[in-house]
Amino acid sequence: MSIERCKIINLPKISDPRGNLTFIESNKHIPFEIKRVYYLYDVPGGETRGGHAHKNLQQLLIAVSGSFDVVVDDGYEKRRYHLNRSYYGLYIPTMIWREMDNFSSGSVCLVLASDFYNEDDYIRDYDEFLKEVRKEK
Structure with missing residues (x-):
């Protein structure tokens, strides 16, 4: 379960003088079918979110407004991503x-x-x- 599986996905961006458009299609732009969508907002300064892993769930995180950092950890290595573009998504397996x-x-x-x-x-x-990730190796 290597951290190398986490990656930035460049999403389609349709540029238009009236405003840009980005779309995401299941199993085409991302490697899974979308079954749930949610969003985090009004996070107070200095607060953290997450602090967990998923056994089976895959996710794509997108900064649709503003920016934030995501630290991913496979139990052996950590990597920090700065998300600040609405057409980039961080895939987390x-x-x-x-x-x-x-x-x-x-x-x-x-x-x-x-x-x-x-x-x-x-x-x-x-x-x-x-314990879980280190027993899998």
Whole structure:
């Protein structure tokens, strides 16, 4: 479950003097079917979000407004991504710990998810996450 599986996906961007348009199609632009969409907004300065991993869920995170950082962690290596373009998405596959911070004022994080909400899919304890990923190697 290498961190190398996380990647920035350049989404289609239709430029127009009246305003730009970006669209996302399941299994075409992203490697999964979209079953849930949610967004984070009004995150107070200095706060973090995330702090968990998913056993089976895949996600795409997009800064549709403003910017924020995402730190991904596979249990061996960490990598920080700065998201600040509405036509870039960070793909996060299964079993990757994620934390989001450094939210700019007015930022909005759009999340596309491969499945419906399921609390049993979450790993919310970092030590438990490390045990899980290190037993897989």
